[in-house]
Amino acid sequence: MTVRHIKPAWRGRRAIAITAIALGGLWAVAGPASLAFAQSPKPNHHFLDWRPSVFNTRSSQGVVVEGVGSGRCLYSFSSVERATLRYVKAKKPVWSEFSPQSHCASLASYKSMIHSLIRYVESRAASRAKTYWAGIMLDEEPDFGFSASSVISLNKYTIAQTEKLPGLTFVSTEDATWSGAWSQRQYDNIVHGTVAAPQVYNSYMVKITNNSRESENLVTVNPAMPHPFNSASYVLGRVKGSPYLGAFGTKSNTHWYNVWQSQ
């Protein structure tokens, strides 16, 4: 039997050739998008927004109770509590969302609401909450009346409140910014330590998301965004990193994105 020895130089050239063929073939078959950013693995489950008065367990794998401003604004805090508990008891993966706005409630009031919501759910359905309550989603935006440092304070408080809970209950930040508003550094500091759920509604937010330190994102898409960002597949194909991972009582790993809808 003849044993062939290949010199290191030839091995290197052969490796380059094989790599070139593989890349060329991939590019030729799948197009340039195959070498561009995209969420990987591709998300296979999604959360969908519903206002608190709606109870819908059939339209999506997971739900977001859309509390908007609460406090002095719609929707009432108690309705968010009740809706969250109902989904948890129904074994439906659920986020409880607020959009903190300075004219609806003070920062201290939002912290108090978050504390109360946790006590409410945990005292009534702790066992199921650890499996099905994804946690508290905060929609924070530069025009909502709170400074970057204020929302960082709110997020840190919410992290501290949720990280000691059993199971997967945590905090996500469904944030957005734009040119001239919160900077990349501010965005990074705001979402740090949370599940980032960026509202990717234009190229600027693509850049913010892809330049952030977050390797995992629960990408928020919205059919009410301008073209072409009203397409989930378009948006998910432009964001790098991995999607939010949450089993929520299933045996398989599920990868998520988040869909805002007009309710």
Added chain:
Amino acid sequence: MGNGSSRKVRIALAAGAVLILVASLGAWSAGNAARAGSANNPAANRAASATHSPRSCGAWSQQGSAAATAAVSDRTIRDCVLVGTDWVLTTVGGAAGSANVGVLRCGGNASCAAGVRNPAAYARWQWFQPAGITGGATILAINGTALILDVGGQQLSFNLANGRFSAETEN
């Protein structure tokens, strides 16, 4: 190493180079097609409209396109949605005092409401701003023909039927 191995490596290198060249040409062609899909290129827009979801904002709403710029100038489009037969644009990032809620009423014009063609071909945008409140507008929820908006940190209800803002209170 013999001449046979050397030839194989050269062939492999050449094949890889050819594949990359072919793929690059394809990518260049695809890129040109994508760039051509602007608001200024009706042919490309007709092609894009073939995959357009009915009653969602078409290529005309793309930030930076001629149609979008005509509607919002240098403001950032935050939301774009058809509510009933009214197109609604909200914007952020404009000059202080900008009106950031735009409404275009299609009425009974089905082509206007379809969203494929720039609706400004059928009606004009009207811009609204709540009295005494400045700041960008974001749609938080839609309740029938009432929009729940944030404008500059204030959660407001905007009645599409009459174009009036009202303060939201706890229900």
